[in-house]
Amino acid sequence: MLYHFYIQSKKLSSVLRSVKTLAKPAGARGYSSESVPDRKVAVLGAAGGIGQPLALLMKLNPLVSRLALYDIANTPGVAADVGHINTRSEVAGYMGNDQLGQALEDSDVVIIPAGVPRKPGMTRDDLFNINAGIVKDLCSAIAKYCPNAIVNMISNPVNSTVPIAAEVFKKAGTYNEKKLFGVTTLDVVRAKTFYAGKANVNVPVVGGHAGITILPLFSQATPKANLADEDIKALTKRTQDGGTEVVESTVTELPFFASKVRLGKNGVEEVLGLGPLSDFEQEGLEKLKPELKASIEKGVKFANA
Numbered sequence: 001m002l003y004h005f006y007i008q009s010k011k012l013s014s015v016l017r018s019v020k021t022l023a024k025p026a027g028a029r030g031y032s033s034e035s036v037p038d039r040k041v042a043v044l045g046a047a048g049g050i051g052q053p054l055a056l057l058m059k060l061n062p063l064v065s066r067l068a069l070y071d072i073a074n075t076p077g078v079a080a081d082v083g084h085i086n087t088r089s090e091v092a093g094y095m096g097n098d099q100l101g102q103a104l105e106d107s108d109v110v111i112i113p114a115g116v117p118r119k120p121g122m123t124r125d126d127l128f129n130i131n132a133g134i135v136k137d138l139c140s141a142i143a144k145y146c147p148n149a150i151v152n153m154i155s156n157p158v159n160s161t162v163p164i165a166a167e168v169f170k171k172a173g174t175y176n177e178k179k180l181f182g183v184t185t186l187d188v189v190r191a192k193t194f195y196a197g198k199a200n201v202n203v204p205v206v207g208g209h210a211g212i213t214i215l216p217l218f219s220q221a222t223p224k225a226n227l228a229d230e231d232i233k234a235l236t237k238r239t240q241d242g243g244t245e246v247v248e249s250t251v252t253e254l255p256f257f258a259s260k261v262r263l264g265k266n267g268v269e270e271v272l273g274l275g276p277l278s279d280f281e282q283e284g285l286e287k288l289k290p291e292l293k294a295s296i297e298k299g300v301k302f303a304n305a
């Protein structure tokens with residue numbers, strides 16, 4: 001099932017461009033001049049760490065005429081803020097389940113970063129128990145209020161939330177495999193950057209969006225480079241761990257953890273990530289955590305006795 005495309009934010013424009021104006025029922029309010037079709041984008045989870053910059057990107061996109069920002073908290077402020085940007089689209093904020101229908105109604109594209117993110121030490125799959133239900137409920141509403149919308153799934157674990165969305169839409173009779181994307185753009189960006197720094201290259205990435213399911217195809221990179229096998233292995237692992245590098249940038253979930261740091265006149269200027277670990281090192285990291293955690297707790301307990 002071709003559900004794991006990746007689309008970069010600039011590619012979203014080509015998706016938006018392809019969206020024809022849906023036949024509007026008589027009396028529906030057009031928001032745009034005849035020359036540029038009306039296109040509504042809804043962001044579900046719009047007040048979050050991903051949702052807010054995404055809302056900004058969509059507001060700056062001239063192809064968007066209506067922008068619906070939905071969340072279960074904090075949307076009015078985000079919508080007011082983004083709405084001050086003097087571009088074409090009309091922004092409306094919606095908050096809470098009873099406003100979800102209005103947020104979705106008539107949407108051409110729905111982007112979903114709703115749900116909890118990983119904490120250090122977690123895998124994307126650890127988010128399943130919370131995010132699966134969120135995604136299922138949001139997709140049920142999409143099937144009801146904007147069944148023809150293109151849906152971009154950001155919420156993790158993408159490897160499971162995209163199939164959840166697909167099953168919800170199949171049950172509703174609205175499923176179209178060409179209109180459901182798992183957003184794995186970051187894997188492509190990472191593969192390109194790790195492979196060639198700032199140089200303009202292309203590296204296809206296929207499979208899923210977690211660990212070894214992320215498969216960069218460096219042999220198909222353009223321009224071609226003859227990489228030694230060990231370099232390809234290291235680049236592949238670094239790309240697969242790219243998200244974890246971000247999430248672990250506080251290194252681990254432990255409050256105290258000896259790390260690589262950059263020192264300056266004010267002490268620690270920067271805590272550096274762990275970087276790519278070999279399998280042996282990854283195993284060692286998991287083994288040390290319980291003992292270190294117990295020692296930390298012993299000290300904290302003593303100090304508070």
Ligand SMILES: NC(=O)c1ccc[n+]([C@@H]2O[C@H](COP(=O)([O-])OP(=O)(O)OC[C@H]3O[C@@H](n4cnc5c(N)ncnc54)[C@H](O)[C@@H]3O)[C@@H](O)[C@H]2O)c1
Nearest residue numbers: 045047048049050071072113114115116117154155156183
């Ligand atoms: N696919 C990717 O490349 C990618 C990249 C970054 C983050 N993510 C995932 O995106 C998700 C969000 O990450 P974040 O950093 O923005 O987290 P965040 O906690 O900053 O924001 C999540 C937002 O979702 C909202 N939310 C929670 N339940 C909701 C519901 N039922 N309906 C609508 N909104 C709801 C929260 O109120 C919050 O505003 C996480 O699952 C994260 O793993 C995926």
Ligand SMILES: O=C(O)C[C@H](O)C(=O)O
Nearest residue numbers: 118156186243244246247
């Ligand atoms: O890794 C994460 O948890 C967030 C996202 O999927 C990423 O790849 O950055």
